[in-house]
Amino acid sequence: MDEALTWGPPRAAAAALALVGLAAAGLAVTQDPLGRLLLAVVAVLFVLAGCWVLRGPSLSADATGVRVRGVIRTHELPWDAVAAVLVDDRRRSRAVELETEDGLLAMPALLLGGVSPRVVARQLTALRANAPR
Numbered sequence: 001m002d003e004a005l006t007w008g009p010p011r012a013a014a015a016a017l018a019l020v021g022l023a024a025a026g027l028a029v030t031q032d033p034l035g036r037l038l039l040a041v042v043a044v045l046f047v048l049a050g051c052w053v054l055r056g057p058s059l060s061a062d063a064t065g066v067r068v069r070g071v072i073r074t075h076e077l078p079w080d081a082v083a084a085v086l087v088d089d090r091r092r093s094r095a096v097e098l099e100t101e102d103g104l105l106a107m108p109a110l111l112l113g114g115v116s117p118r119v120v121a122r123q124l125t126a127l128r129a130n131a132p133r
Contacts, residue, residue, distance in 0.1 A: 003062060003063065003127075004060060004061070004062040005060065005061050005062070005123055005124075005127065006057035006059070006060040007057060007058060007059045007060070007107075007111075007112040007113050007115055007120055008056060008057035008058045008059070008111065008112075008113050009058065009110070009111055009113055010113055010114065014050045014051070015050070016050075017046050017047075017049045017050035018046065018047055018050035018051075020046045021042070021043045021044070021045070021046030021047035021049075021050060022043070022047070024039045024040075024042045024043040024046060025039070025040065025043035027039050028040050028043065055069070056069065057069065058107060058111040058112070059096070059107050059111070059112065059120070061123075061124055061127050062127065063127065063130065063131050063132065064078060064079070064131070065077050065078040065079050065081070065082075065131075066079070066082060066098065066124065066127075068098065068105045068107060075105055077098070077100060077105075079127075079128045079131040080133075081100055081101070082098050082099070082100060082128060083099045083100060083101070084098075084099040085097075085098060085099075085121050085124045085125050085128065086098075086099060086104075086121070087117050087118050087121045088106065088117070089117070089118075093108070094108070094109040094117050095107055095108045095109060095117055096112070096117045096120045096121050096124070098124075107120075
């Protein structure tokens with residue numbers, strides 16, 4: 001993979017999520033039984049979110065294609081399977097979208113590590129244009 005580009009949430013986000021989860025777990029012991037249960041659920045969700053952020057880049061691309069890592073599976077697409085690289089710029093929903101014959105794969109801005117979806121789309125489009133056919 002020469003000239004591979006990757007985008008993903010910052011590691012600091014994972015640490016923050018895990019710390020919030022641990023703090024919620026610590027608070028759970030001082031609550032009534034229902035409060036303990038609710039805080040325990042919150043703690044587990046935050047720790048899982050932290051682990052999810054730590055798992056690696058959400059989006060990566062090189063000359064051979066693009067990989068979109070989802071919650072359950074990773075979609076690996078060669079460039080000829082990508083019909084278009086789009087940007088969803090709605091006020092509350094900014095994302096890079098990859099149009100394929102199976103539908104759209106969207107990568108929200110939150111999971112791009114602070115990089116603008118427009119910048120990511122430009123870089124993906126350039127990689128796609130230079131890909132060997």
